[in-house]
Amino acid sequence: xxxxxxxxxxxxxxxxxxxxxxxxxxxxxxxxxxxxxxxxxxxxxxxxxxxxxxxxxxxxxxxxxxxxxxxxxxxxxxxxxxxxxxxxxxxxxxxxxxxxxxxxxxxxxxxxxxxxxxxxxxxxxxxxxxxxxxxxxxxxxxxxxxxxxx
Amino acid sequence: xxxxxxxxxxxxxxxxxxxxxxxxxxxxxxxxxxxxxxxxxxxxxxxxxxxxxxxxxxxxxxxxxxxxxxxxxxxxxxxxxxxxxxxxxxxxxxxxxxxxxxxxxxxxxxxxxxxxxxxxxxxxxxxxxxxxxxxxxxxxxxxxxxxxxx
DNA sequence: CTACATTACATGCATGCGCAAGCAATGCAT
DNA sequence: ATGCATTGCTTGCGCATGCATGTAATGTAG
Numbered sequence: 001x002x003x004x005x006x007x008x009x010x011x012x013x014x015x016x017x018x019x020x021x022x023x024x025x026x027x028x029x030x031x032x033x034x035x036x037x038x039x040x041x042x043x044x045x046x047x048x049x050x051x052x053x054x055x056x057x058x059x060x061x062x063x064x065x066x067x068x069x070x071x072x073x074x075x076x077x078x079x080x081x082x083x084x085x086x087x088x089x090x091x092x093x094x095x096x097x098x099x100x101x102x103x104x105x106x107x108x109x110x111x112x113x114x115x116x117x118x119x120x121x122x123x124x125x126x127x128x129x130x131x132x133x134x135x136x137x138x139x140x141x142x143x144x145x146x147x148x149x150x
Numbered sequence: 151x152x153x154x155x156x157x158x159x160x161x162x163x164x165x166x167x168x169x170x171x172x173x174x175x176x177x178x179x180x181x182x183x184x185x186x187x188x189x190x191x192x193x194x195x196x197x198x199x200x201x202x203x204x205x206x207x208x209x210x211x212x213x214x215x216x217x218x219x220x221x222x223x224x225x226x227x228x229x230x231x232x233x234x235x236x237x238x239x240x241x242x243x244x245x246x247x248x249x250x251x252x253x254x255x256x257x258x259x260x261x262x263x264x265x266x267x268x269x270x271x272x273x274x275x276x277x278x279x280x281x282x283x284x285x286x287x288x289x290x291x292x293x294x295x296x297x298x299x300x
Numbered sequence: 301c302t303a304c305a306t307t308a309c310a311t312g313c314a315t316g317c318g319c320a321a322g323c324a325a326t327g328c329a330t
Numbered sequence: 331a332t333g334c335a336t337t338g339c340t341t342g343c344g345c346a347t348g349c350a351t352g353t354a355a356t357g358t359a360g
Contacts (some may be wrong), residue, residue, distance in 0.1 A: 020282045025185060027286075031181040032228035036175060036318095042341045049346085070309065078182035083347050085310055107308040132170045136177075169313090186348095199316085219337060230318050235340055257325045257338045307356070317346085326337070 030137060037135045038128065046124040051077055053128060054127040056096065059113045067112030069099065096120055112129055157292055180287060187285045188278065196274040201237055203228055203278060206246065206271035209263045216264030217250065 035050065042048045048056075054077040062068055068076075074084040091097040096117035102108035113121070130140050185200065189292050192198045198206075204227040212218055218226075224234040241247040246267035252258035263271070 017279050020279065024282055024286060027177060027180055027184070029228060031177055034177070040317095043262055051346085058159055071307095078179060079346095080348050081309070082349080085305080086346075089310090102308095105356075109309065129170065132174055136170055136173060145330080178356065189348095201316085221337095231339070232319080232341075233317055239340090254324075255338085301360100303358100303360085305356100305358075307354100309353090309355105311350105311352075313348105313350085315347085315349105318344095320341100320343090322341075323339090324337100326335105327340105328335080329333085330331100 034132065034135045037131050041127050042124055043103065046129050047122065048124055051079060051083075051120070052091060052096075053124055055084075055087060055091065055111075056113065056117055057125070057128075059097065060110065060121050064113075067098075067110035070109055070111065073111060081109055087100045091117070183283045186284065187281050191281045192274055195277050196270065198270065198274055201229060201233075202241060202246075203233075203271070203274055205237060205241065205261075206263065206267055207275070207278075208249065210259065210271045217248075217260035217271050219252075220259055223261060226280055235271065241267070 025101075030143070036115065037122050039050045042050055046053075055073055058076045059068060059071060070084055071081060072131065074081050077084070077087075079087065088097060091111075092099060096107060096114060098114055099109050100110045102110055164282050186204075189200045190268045192200055196203075201281050205223055208223060209218060209228045220226050220234055220238065221231065223238070227234070229237065236247065238247060241261075242249060245264055248264055250262065252260055
């Protein structure tokens with residue numbers, strides 16, 4: 001029931017515990033700092049939120065030419081399905097993306113970049129990269145992949 | 151001229167660029183996953199938001215017996231001053247913390263735990279630690295300290 | 301064909317956040 | 331002592347988010 005045969009002394013548990021907390025604090029602070037800096041810079045220089053930029057980037061770099069399904073985008077930018085729906089709504093209002101119905105499954109919706117959307121992404125990308133270089137710790141946080149079990 | 155003698159070929163720049171982006175994606179996804187799990191678990195089992203818990207924890211573990219200044223708390227939990235002000239307001243309404251004026255500087259306010267606040271934190275802590283153990287990548291993200299220059 | 305479950309997205313609603321402005325106390329000039 | 335900047339916290343406001351729900355299309359019995 002308890003994972004795969006975990007068996008630790010109390011002191012070890014405490015040590016593991018505080019290491020976990022320290023790691024989480026590190027991730028949390030790193031995220032807050034970089035997130036805030038990206039948000040401000042993109043908003044100031046390109047009138048884009050970070051989530052907006054990330055969606056544009058995903059659409060611009062996806063190999064699929066038809067665009068992306070909504071849920072795929074939601075996963076890509078770590079947003080709820082509802083948040084993404086509204087986000088695409090905003091981007092569509094601004095003329096940066098288009099919604100297109102899927103022919104086979106008429107429930108599905110493909111979002112794809114407009115020319116203006118691609119231009120905005122290309123314009124904002126240097127800012128994004130520059131802020132990352134300024135605010136991300138240099139050392140390798142490495143692709144912090146998936147949780148142990150999930 | 152450019153920092154401390156940076157001199158890279160284009161390909162190196164590109165490499166650095168994509169590494170930075172990959173690192174950021176890793177931090178971002180890790181944060182979203184752990185944050186979400188903590189938020190849900192604490193809310194469900196202890197009727198506490200993550201920020202609430204973090205404030206309680208900081209107050210419970212600070213060596214200073216008088217409590218903490220508001221701004222110190224804001225820094226500790228990566229929140230804006232206004233967000234923290236309201237957060238303390240909620241906690242005070244719930245009877246988990248108290249506000250006390252600072253005698254020397256009557257602008258300053260000390261927040262300190264009530265007995266109930268400490269009890270709530272102690273009750274919630276195992277949940278917090280358990281979720282961390284479940285959702286945090288095991289490997290050492292290491293204390294992701296400060297940005298290169300800042 | 302009819303019913304029910306499921307999938308994919310949209311929307312009402314409540315909440316927490318940041319920004320900018322407000323207000324009181326303090327520090328520092330002149 | 332008077333004026334001005336600064337510090338520390340609070341508050342009005344708009345906004346993005348998540349949850350729960352609604353709606354439409356699809357899949358699956360029976």
